[in-house]
Amino acid sequence: MVKIINELKNRGVEDILIVSIDGLKGFSDAIHAVYPSAEIQSCIIHQIRNSTKCISYKDRKEFCNDLKNVYRAPTEEVALTELDNLEEKWGSKYEISIRSWRDNWDKLSAMFKIPKKLEN
Structure with missing residues (x-):
């Protein structure tokens, strides 16, 4: 999952304010690994x-x-x-x-x- 989030960064996404996610295990950790200040919002x-x-x-x-x-x-x-x-x-x-x-x-x-x- 970190690979997918890194690809966003490589394509120019500098920062993310908030991300709405489902219950997929490890997704919030992957987001925080690349965008540590992103807020995680469950769907x-x-x-x-x-x-x-x-x-x-x-x-x-x-x-x-x-x-x-x-x-x-x-x-x-x-x-x-x-x-x-x-x-x-x-x-x-x-x-x-x-x-x-x-x-x-x-x-x-x-x-x-x-x-x-x-x-x-």
């Missing part, structure tokens, strides 16, 4: 799929609507508050799904470090 879509696979079909739409408040929050502080709200509402029923967000938060929250003026 939100993969996280949503993983955390909703054990949600009952009858609850899935409502749970996902509540979950949107977490990953669409304007700041990390608001996102964490929304995660608390999600846990308060659904935690007793879907503890594993919410725990996966908490356990992976360091990999899911890099997107909140992007200054608003760089978005779009």
